[in-house]
Amino acid sequence: MPALSRVSRAAIVSISIGSLLLCGAPAFADNIIGGGAQAPANPNVKGDSDGSGTLSSTAGVVVFDRSDNGSGQSAGSVKSATTWTPPACYYAPKYTPDQLEKTLEPVWQAESTGYQWDAEQRDRYVNGHPYKDFNKEKKGKGYWWASYVTPGREGDPGALDCDKPIFWVDNGDPPPPDVPEAITPEVLAQLAYAEIRVPSTTVELAPQEATKVNLPTWAWLDGAKFKPVSVTAGVPLLNIQATTTAEPVSLKIEPGTDDAVTYPGSGKCRINADGSIGEPYAKGKADEAPPCGVKYLRSSGDGSYKLQATVTWKIHWTGTGVQGERQLPDGTFGAQQDVVVQEIQSVNR
Secondary structure, three states, rough: OOOHHHHHHHHHHHHHHHHHHHHHOOOEEEEEEEEOOOOOOOOOOOEOOOOOOOOOOOOOEEEEEEEOOOOOOEEEEOOEEOOOOOOEEEEEEEOOHHHHHHHHHHHHHOOOOHHHHHHHHHHHEEEEEOEEHHHHHHHOEEEEEEEOOOOOOOHHHHHHHHOOEEEEEOOOOOOOOOOOEEHHHHHHHHHHHHHHHHHHOOEEEEEEOOOEEEOOOOEEEEOOOOOOOOEEEEEHHEEEEEEEEEEEEEEEHHHHOOEEEEEEOOEEEEEEOOEEEOOOOOOOOOOOOOOOOEEEEEOOOOOOOEEEEEEEEEEEHHHHOOOOOOOEEEEEEEEEEOEEEEOOOOOOO
16 A cells, blocks of 8 residues: 555544544534624633533634624625635644543554554654643643634635644643644634625616717715625634724726726726715716716627626724734625617717
């Protein structure tokens, strides 16, 4: 049998451990989704601990408070305006010393990961290089941290980034600095970023049914829809949380054809003081240049142009132990809509 790579062995161990933990464990989705649950501010809250140090198999799973998030069928998630993406996996508390022993010993006894791998693991967690007897002498003083996969990202290549072996963190100590995916308020803020939902960007247009060649078409969005939204993420066991907030800052209009002029020329319409974008058309303004809109220079023929309206959202966060607001990459969310452009008909006498 060919030798298994370190990543392959880690995957097998992860599957084996997961199978063992699922027996009698709370439903994974119930702990993940959280509904309106929010990480508590009370320092005495134990989270997924029974008070004696025993953890559930999902002790480090992040819970979300989405009560201030966008909602509705037309709401969607923002996409980072950069190449950055929220983490697909993270590390958080998962085992007490006794639980880790009961988890790993059956894996080693099954010999499914090979003698050398099992010996290295036993040396690491039992023989004192660097941990001795699963750190039982520190029982109640900390937890073993292991990896979790962010819900919905199971097939993402980034989910394999958390391939470090299980490690110990004392209560009150920060996670190791060389583990960037270890859960912190900043990582919680990044996970909350992925949960942000914002309203549809389908814009109101005038004329509504069909516009005419060389006729300015007004575009606007209702301010009641475009207000800040936020999601709070937390790990109750650690008593840490972070709130990520998205605020609309601009709307970009892309006409769907080069034969068009946008208003303003950049195609970027600013947010008004009341949160609205653009200005509703009023009678008598047909020949005026709208503050936000488009003028098509050619008919769409028997079809239509695909107008793209994209809102940019400024995203920032606050969290446990963090002073002031910190920035995350801007997010965007857009939608297409059909615009029919007709030639102006003239009557020859």
